[in-house]
Amino acid sequence: MSTEQHILPGPVPVLNLPPCHTEEEYEMVYHKPATMVDTTMHYCPGCAHSLVHKLIMEVVEELDIQEKTVGVAPVGCSVFAYDYMDIDMQEAAHGRACAVATGIKRLMPDKYVFTYQGDGDLAAIGIAETLHAINRGENICIVFMNNAVYGMTSGQMAPTTLPGMHTTTSPDGRDVSYYGAPIKVAELMANLPGAFYVTRQAVNSANAVRRTKKALLNAFKYQPLHKGTCLVEIIGNCPSNWKMTPVEASRFIDEEMVKTFPLGDIKIPGAEDMKIY
Amino acid sequence: MAEFKLMKGNEAMAEAAILAGCDAYFGYPITPQSEVLEYLAREMPKHNRIVMQAESEVASINMVYGAAGAGFRTMTSSSSPGISLMQEGISYIAGAELPCLIVNVNRAGPGLGTIQPGQGDYFQSVKGGGHGDYKMIVLAPASVQEMADFVYLGFDLADKYRNPVLLLSDGAIGQMMEKVEFKPYTRPVVDKSTWATTGKPKSRNRNYITSLFIQPERMEVHNLKLEEKFKQIRENEVRFEEINTTDADYLFVAYGLSARICQKAMDIAREKGINIGLLRPITLYPYPYQRLQELASQVKMMLSVELNSGQMVEDVRLGVNGKVPVEFYGRMGGMMPTPEEIVHHLETLIQYHHVN
Ligand SMILES: Cc1ncc(C[n+]2csc(CCOP(=O)(O)OP(=O)(O)O)c2C)c(N)n1
Numbered sequence: 001m002s003t004e005q006h007i008l009p010g011p012v013p014v015l016n017l018p019p020c021h022t023e024e025e026y027e028m029v030y031h032k033p034a035t036m037v038d039t040t041m042h043y044c045p046g047c048a049h050s051l052v053h054k055l056i057m058e059v060v061e062e063l064d065i066q067e068k069t070v071g072v073a074p075v076g077c078s079v080f081a082y083d084y085m086d087i088d089m090q091e092a093a094h095g096r097a098c099a100v101a102t103g104i105k106r107l108m109p110d111k112y113v114f115t116y117q118g119d120g121d122l123a124a125i126g127i128a129e130t131l132h133a134i135n136r137g138e139n140i141c142i143v144f145m146n147n148a149v150y151g152m153t154s155g156q157m158a159p160t161t162l163p164g165m166h167t168t169t170s171p172d173g174r175d176v177s178y179y180g181a182p183i184k185v186a187e188l189m190a191n192l193p194g195a196f197y198v199t200r201q202a203v204n205s206a207n208a209v210r211r212t213k214k215a216l217l218n219a220f221k222y223q224p225l226h227k228g229t230c231l232v233e234i235i236g237n238c239p240s241n242w243k244m245t246p247v248e249a250s251r252f253i254d255e256e257m258v259k260t261f262p263l264g265d266i267k268i269p270g271a272e273d274m275k276i277y
Numbered sequence: 278m279a280e281f282k283l284m285k286g287n288e289a290m291a292e293a294a295i296l297a298g299c300d301a302y303f304g305y306p307i308t309p310q311s312e313v314l315e316y317l318a319r320e321m322p323k324h325n326r327i328v329m330q331a332e333s334e335v336a337s338i339n340m341v342y343g344a345a346g347a348g349f350r351t352m353t354s355s356s357s358p359g360i361s362l363m364q365e366g367i368s369y370i371a372g373a374e375l376p377c378l379i380v381n382v383n384r385a386g387p388g389l390g391t392i393q394p395g396q397g398d399y400f401q402s403v404k405g406g407g408h409g410d411y412k413m414i415v416l417a418p419a420s421v422q423e424m425a426d427f428v429y430l431g432f433d434l435a436d437k438y439r440n441p442v443l444l445l446s447d448g449a450i451g452q453m454m455e456k457v458e459f460k461p462y463t464r465p466v467v468d469k470s471t472w473a474t475t476g477k478p479k480s481r482n483r484n485y486i487t488s489l490f491i492q493p494e495r496m497e498v499h500n501l502k503l504e505e506k507f508k509q510i511r512e513n514e515v516r517f518e519e520i521n522t523t524d525a526d527y528l529f530v531a532y533g534l535s536a537r538i539c540q541k542a543m544d545i546a547r548e549k550g551i552n553i554g555l556l557r558p559i560t561l562y563p564y565p566y567q568r569l570q571e572l573a574s575q576v577k578m579m580l581s582v583e584l585n586s587g588q589m590v591e592d593v594r595l596g597v598n599g600k601v602p603v604e605f606y607g608r609m610g611g612m613m614p615t616p617e618e619i620v621h622h623l624e625t626l627i628q629y630h631h632v633n
Pocket residue numbers: 075076077078094117118119120121122145147149150151152153158
C-alpha cells in the first residue's frame with residue numbers, strides 16, 4: 001500500500017501486521033543533548049541556528065558544565081535561544097552581547113560565558129563592543145553566526161554580505177565601491193593580542209558539522225585557562241533570505257561563501273599558551 | 278560620635294558605593310563626573326570589587342545589565358550626553374527588571390552644551406528617557422551628604438523593586454566640597470536566586486533575563502505588571518523636604534542645586550516680609566503631587582525655580598491642578614540665578630497676580 005493512501009479522508013484501513021518492536025529491542029545510537037529544551041523551534045527549515053544551538057548544548061553536556069554556563073543571545077533570529085538551551089541566559093540589546101558578557105564574566109570569572117551573535121549584531125552595530133571585549137582578552141567564547149544577511153529583519157544587507165550579493169537593501173547586488181568589501185571578522189579580530197583562539201567553520205555538511213563541534217569544544221575547554229577570547233565564526237545557512245532551498249544554500253556556502261570567508265583555524269594556541277601557571 | 282570628612286560630591290558618592298557593597302562599577306570619562314571613575318579605579322580593587330573603564334557609555338550600561346542580571350550590586354555614572362547614549366540600555370534594564378544604580382551629574386545642553394551644571398535632563402529622567410513604558414525611581418540630592426546617603430537608598434530601592442534607580446545630581450553638587458558623614462549601613466537581605474543567571478543547577482529551572490515578549494497578550498501582561506510596580510512606588514516612595522511651609526503664603530518648588538539657591542532667596546524674601554516656604558522634592562519620580570495639592574489650598578502662588586527652560590513646572594502644575602497660579606523662573610546653559618534675582622522675580626509676580 002502506498003503511503004499516499006493514508007492521507008486520504010476516511011477510516012484508516014486496519015492492517016494485519018506483526019506487533020511493533022518494543023523500545024528495549026533498539027539500541028539508542030543518537031539523542032539530542034539533555035541540555036536542550038524539548039520543544040519545537042521557530043527557525044526556518046535548513047537554518048544553521050538550530051544545528052549550532054544543539055552543538056553548543058552537546059559541548060555543555062559533554063563537559064558537564066550546565067551549572068557553570070551562562071549564555072548571552074542578543075537580538076537577531078536567535079534571540080529566543082533561551083527557549084531552546086536549558087541553561088541560564090541573558091537576552092541582550094542589539095550589538096551589546098560582548099558588553100553584557102563582560103559584565104557577567106568579570107563578576108563570575110569561574111563560569112563559562114558565551115555569546116551567540118549574528119553578523120549584523122557583531123560586525124555592524126556591535127563591532128565596537130566586540131573588538132574591545134576581544135582586545136581586553138575577555139575570557140569568553142564568542143559564537144559568531146555569519147549568514148551574510150540580517151535574518152531577523154528579513155534579508156537586508158549585512159557588513160558580511162558578499163560582493164554582488166542581492167539583498168533587500170542591495171537589490172542590484174552589493175556594490176563594493178559604495179559599501180566597501182565584506183568584513184572578515186575572524187581575520188580582523190585574530191590580530192588582537194587578546195584573541196586566544198580564532199577559527200572559521202561551517203555546518204553545511206556532516207564533516208563541517210563535526211569540525212564545528214570540535215572548534216566549539218575547544219573554545220569552551222580553553223575558557224578556564226583565562227588566556228583570552230575564543231572566537232568561533234560559523235558560516236550559517238539562511239535559505240529563507242538567500243531565496244534558496246536548504247540544499248542550494250549548503251551548496252552556495254561551498255561554492256561562493258568560502259571564497260570570501262575561507263574556512264579553517266586562523267589563530268590557534270601554541271603549546272606554551274596551554275600551560276596553566 | 279559622628280566622624281565628618283571633607284569631600285567632593287562625586288567622591289562622596291563613590292565612597293558610599295563602596296560602603297554600600299557595590300560589586301561592580303562600569304563607566305566612561307565625562308566632565309563633570311570623571312572623579313567617580315578615577316576614585317573607584319583607585320579604591321575598588323582594594324576591596325576586591327570590579328571597576329572598569331568601558332569603551333563607551335553604551336558598553337557601560339550593557340555591562341551593568343550583564344552584572345546586574347547575574348545578581349550583583351552594580352552601578353554606572355555619567356553626565357548628560359553619556360546618559361543619553363545609555364537610554365536604550367536603561368529601557369532594557371527596566372524591561373528586564375534588573376536592579377542597578379545610575380548616576381547622572383547633569384550638565385547643561387542640548388548637544389555637547391557646556392560642562393557647567395544644569396537641570397535640563399529633568400524630563401529625560403522622570404518621564405522615561407528611553408523607549409517604551411517604564412519609569413526609574415529618581416533621587417535628587419542637594420548636598421554632598423545626600424550624594425552619599427542616596428547611594429545606599431538608591432541601591433536598596435533598586436533591589437526592593439527590581440528597577441533601575443537614577444541619582445540625578447548636577448555639576449555643582451558633584452564638584453563642590455562639603456563635610457560628609459558616612460552613616461552605618463546594613464544591607465537588606467534580598468533573594469535573587471529566582472532570577473539571577475548564575476548557572477543552572479539541576480535542582481531548579483533555568484533563569485533567563487529578557488525584556489522580549491513577542492506575543493502582544495504577554496507583552497501587555499508584562500506592562501501591566503510593571504505598571505502595578507510603579508503604582509506601589511508612587512504610593513510608598515514619595516520623598517520631599519519642606520522648609521517654612523506652616524505659615525507660607527507663597528511657595529518655592531525646587532530640587533537639587535536650585536533648592537539651595539531658593540533657600541537663600543527665601544531668607545531674603547522673608548526679611549522683606551514675604552512669607553514664602555520651600556518644597557524640595559527629593560524623589561522626582563515618584564513626584565510629591567499630593568503634597569502640592571494640599572499646599573495649593575494654603576498658598577496663593579507657587580514658583581518653580583529650575584536650571585532649565587521650565588520642565589518640572591509642568592509637574593507642579595499637574596499637582597496644583599489650576600488651584601493657584603504656578604509660575605516659573607529659570608536660567609540655562611550653566612548660568613546660575615542669584616537669590617536676589619529670584620526674589621526680584623517673585624516680587625514682580627506677586628504684583629502681577631495681585632495676590633498679596
Ligand atoms: C537598536 C536596534 N536596531 C535595529 C534593530 C532591528 N534588528 C533586529 S535583529 C537585526 C539584525 C539581525 O541580523 P544578524 O545580527 O545578522 O542576525 P540573524 O538574524 O541574521 O541571525 C536588526 C537590524 C534592533 N532590534 N535594535
